[in-house]
Amino acid sequence: MAAYKNLSVEELKELKTKLDAEFEEVKARGLNLDMSRGKPSAEQLNLSMGMMDVLTSDTDLICQEGVDCRNYGVLDGITEAKQLLADMMEVPKQNIIIFGNSSLNVMYDQIARAMTHGVLGSTPWAKLDKVKFLCPVPGYDRHFAITEHFGIEMINVPMTATGPDMDIVEKLVAEDDAIKGIWCVPKYSNPQGITYSDETVRRFARLKPAAKDFRIYWDNAYGIHHLYEDKQDQLIEILEECEKAGNPNLAYKFSSTSKISFPGSGIAAIASSDENLAEIRKQMQVQTIGHDKVNQLRHARFFGDINGMVEHMRKHADILRPKFDAVLETLDRELGGLEIGSWIAPRGGYFISFDSMEGCAKAIVAKAKEAGLVMTGAGATFPYGKDPKDSNIRIAPSYPTLEDLKVAAEIFVLSVKIVSVDKLLGNL
């Protein structure tokens, strides 16, 4: 089929009539589908059920350092959990702290502490007139929600195929000392599935920020979440690059097992330099007696080591891959050549990012909802929920069954077509 923009008004109207009829048919089915949430499916969750009774006798509960994990003690994580997550995060074991069930909470706490206590002796941000963060867009809404909550001004930085536009990042952080951080999902990024190039990571490590308390908030949420055996992105390790560049304290790296074991019942971690971690431990000591060591041990025993975890991720991939492929196949088949949208086929992560014609995203999401398909709200991938072009839509293929997903994808492309025709006809 020809690109929509090359169709005459007459042709567009004819097309509209046909698409509307198709849509009415779908709507009449009274469907209830959801492609909005980056949640693993029940089938994926079942992969980790062996974890539920891996610790059953009191002797099972003693960890490597001889501590009874059922009792108080061990502030920053038991040895075996540190080893497992250090290997997963590609950092030395001594440069990691294990937290509770949520890396988002760890990131929140990092910002909260900077607000009240500053960063390695800097002025607490709450005492400054203005604090700003750089936000590569499209990005993760929950990152933006944290900075918004603390009244931090967010500045959009466009993503490119190799990561955030580093010319802009370098320039902004060098000239404005109110800029205290940047949110990054460096591998299989949310929502685009882009992995930062080696050059991008090295430029990050060599940043010369005006603010001494500037940090890179490196949320490596999808570090081992590949979809394919034969096509895997590689990300070079940021902390080592920072160290080499003479900026050892420049980055905080976050991760968790949320999409490896159980979302909300996994374990999270931060990795950083000795100096950064010492500051975090000092505050942690006031905040808690310790995180859930039984759950740490449960994870360590279940996975055994990083090899066990990588093997486990292959099983996740086997479940996820057909779902991603189904959506991508539908997009290719139905929208290929129409020039009414573009998307990236990711090699990992949880999302497919779709860019419609400008000014169409909200209308597409609304249209899909009419037919019983819930999508992530348009705009969610931008700070303040405001997509300046109203074009980005995040597609989350993981949760529905493959059967439902195929129907959902059809509804989505149909919605895209209808709204695009409306747009071209000047009806929007």
Place this chain on the structure above:
Amino acid sequence: MAAYKNLSVEELKELKTKLDAEFEEVKARGLNLDMSRGKPSAEQLNLSMGMMDVLTSDTDLICQEGVDCRNYGVLDGITEAKQLLADMMEVPKQNIIIFGNSSLNVMYDQIARAMTHGVLGSTPWAKLDKVKFLCPVPGYDRHFAITEHFGIEMINVPMTATGPDMDIVEKLVAEDDAIKGIWCVPKYSNPQGITYSDETVRRFARLKPAAKDFRIYWDNAYGIHHLYEDKQDQLIEILEECEKAGNPNLAYKFSSTSKISFPGSGIAAIASSDENLAEIRKQMQVQTIGHDKVNQLRHARFFGDINGMVEHMRKHADILRPKFDAVLETLDRELGGLEIGSWIAPRGGYFISFDSMEGCAKAIVAKAKEAGLVMTGAGATFPYGKDPKDSNIRIAPSYPTLEDLKVAAEIFVLSVKIVSVDKLLGNL
């Protein structure tokens, strides 16, 4: 034996020689004992081992609202965990939020949020010149550590046999709007084991603080932690009293299962008014996708309901009671009538509070250490670690075996005697 203060110098010197000899004998045994930490013993932890495999099939993991607890969702706690902890905390189910593994963390977060966002619209505390907290003393060192961490000035308020001195509390909060809170452990208090009287609780509920954002931080850590079947303290419910007094938002109530199931691997909760909880939920939504629901469900299924939990606490009491009795018996037998110290026999909780003669606590703790017995650091029960009278020592009988504990108690009383004689002889 006569009170030490009535002994002549000659008699004291003679006594000293005898006690020193006894001490040398004990020291020669090279013991390694610990009465410093309010930790359950392994025997107590074994009581909850049934929890470790109570959830093993995927259908087990669905909670009352039909949600798969292994996945994201349910911000403020699953229904069955809310019901269980609401019953434990004697509040309606809708007035509770379930958190992660640590009530200390919940308290920390309350203060942290007040620092950056204020309380129900008040000025963020970080923007104020001075913020103060009232601290009933002796009290819990970790409470004091939180307020100290945030630069909040702490004001000592003496404890009485019925709770904090309410004349002082009422006066201070009414006249100083920089006073934003008070730390309370209202039942079987840490370290004295005192339970606030009905009158004290009612006076708390009727406080007229100058600061609109003043809150009572009511850490009911030992609400169901009785030692005896026939002697149990009763505490009236603070939130209901606040409501009755027309101050519905005045108190935050905290609790956890740390000393019911597993310390560090239990579940914590906050209870408060609708308005206070709405504010907390709003912030929680930014901080986390949700706490560990699998662990919530594990607790709910293991205990069944509040009756199961109360029954479970009887088993804890059966283990703890002989330990408390052993320490109290030693104190009575060895120090009774000597007038060199006083203590309270608690009916619950985790501690026995001992008050030496003024200026002796540090020396007693040091003396005990010489003989291989670790006690909680003298001063720890006061803000900034400063006990103005240097007399309070917290005794934690729960963790050692009964056998070790008996030896530890003997070393303790011997240390008290020696230091007291030194004090009376002017040797300190």
